[in-house]
Amino acid sequence: MGPATYLCLDPASFDVMVMENMFGDILSDQGGGILGSLGLMPSACVGPEKSYYEPSHGSAPDIAGRGIANPYSMIGSVAMMLEMSFGWRRGAQSLGGYAKRLCCGFIRHPIWHGEVNPGKR
Known part of the structure; x- marks a missing residue:
């Protein structure tokens, strides 16, 4: 499983995520979805x-x-x-x-x- 899966399963387990812009853009949008917007x-x-x-x-x-x-x-x-x-x-x-x-x-x-x-x- 990759970070996107773990972000959905247990978002509280992440304090900081460091990555290149392309992946950061994708996962930040996913994080917004987890919050609701x-x-x-x-x-x-x-x-x-x-x-x-x-x-x-x-x-x-x-x-x-x-x-x-x-x-x-x-x-x-x-x-x-x-x-x-x-x-x-x-x-x-x-x-x-x-x-x-x-x-x-x-x-x-x-x-x-x-x-x-x-x-x-």
């Missing part, structure tokens, strides 16, 4: 001196101004930055807790919980 994945490009963190989704111009953008991957990207670049584990965990409440329904979001009228938040 590629748009939910935080991402990081970590170098020896500089790093950057960003959501893995695009700019989503089709939903601009509709009040339905999902902040989950941005929150995750910031949490990764706090822990990996600054060593602020508690701050990262606080943001992780917020993201968990978001996806579990304690904070309503239209993608997971049906339409929400942006004017009535």
